Amino acid sequence: MEFSSKLLENAVNEMSQLPGIGKRTALRLVLHLLKQPNEQVSFLAESLLKMREEIKFCKSCHNISDVEVCEICRNESRNHAIVCVVEDVRDVMAIENTGQFRGIYHVLGGKISPIDGVGPSQLNITSLVEKVKLGGVEEVIFALSSTMEGDTTNFYIYKQIKETGVATSSIARGISVGDELEYADEVTLGRSIVNRIPFENSFKNN
Numbered sequence: 585m586e587f588s589s590k591l592l593e594n595a596v597n598e599m600s601q602l603p604g605i606g607k608r609t610a611l612r613l614v615l616h617l618l619k620q621p622n623e624q625v626s627f628l629a630e631s632l633l634k635m636r637e638e639i640k641f642c643k644s645c646h647n648i649s650d651v652e653v654c655e656i657c658r659n660e661s662r663n664h665a666i667v668c669v670v671e672d673v674r675d676v677m678a679i680e681n682t683g684q685f686r687g688i689y690h691v692l693g694g695k696i697s698p699i700d701g702v703g704p705s706q707l708n709i710t711s712l713v714e715k716v717k718l719g720g721v722e723e724v725i726f727a728l729s730s731t732m733e734g735d736t737t738n739f740y741i742y743k744q745i746k747e748t749g750v751a752t753s754s755i756a757r758g759i760s761v762g763d764e765l766e767y768a769d770e771v772t773l774g775r776s777i778v779n780r781i782p783f784e785n786s787f788k789n790n
């Protein structure tokens with residue numbers, strides 16, 4: 585792509601770093617921004633910067649939050665004995681949208697994936713195991729997507745907490761194998777949490 589301006593080229597290059605944004609789309613977005621009033625572009629840039637600099641991760645569940653402990657963890661009316669393990673904040677949002685879950689979450693920040701160089705130590709697994717070992721947790725629900733990485737991660741955690749005697753369950757697979765949670769419709773996802781199955785059943789049949 586030949587650019588008539590270095591400034592334009594830089595902006596397009598930065599924009600095209602975003603996932604799913606190729607050079608052509610990046611150019612279209614940048615040209616769109618160029619037509620906007622200055623302050624509109626400032627708002628965009630500032631909100632991104634502010635988010636990057638000030639956002640926090642809940643020190644209890646690692647969910648993205650504006651404060652030290654997120655709203656869900658602070659909510660006394662939720663059942664803190666039931667912990668739903670998810671990959672990232674998008675899953676928390678998807679499950680919250682179903683209105684079917686009143687426990688709390690634990691956000692791993694990814695899945696174990698040797699191919700991508702992601703090992704257990706890069707994920708928020710230790711804090712989950714510690715939380716369970718401290719007591720007070722009655723059930724851990726595995727709600728990772730049903731991919732090989734998801735299954736590996738579930739099983740890795742399961743092995744670490746099995747001895748505590750905590751109940752473990754897996755969300756029912758109305759969600760087909762390989763589907764990401766966030767794409768499941770709310771009714772299906774809600775039902776799969778309500779109809780969760782003991783985790784042992786999810787791998788003994790395989």
Ligand SMILES: [Zn+2]
Pocket residue numbers: 642643644645646647653654655656657658
């Ligand atoms: Zn939290």
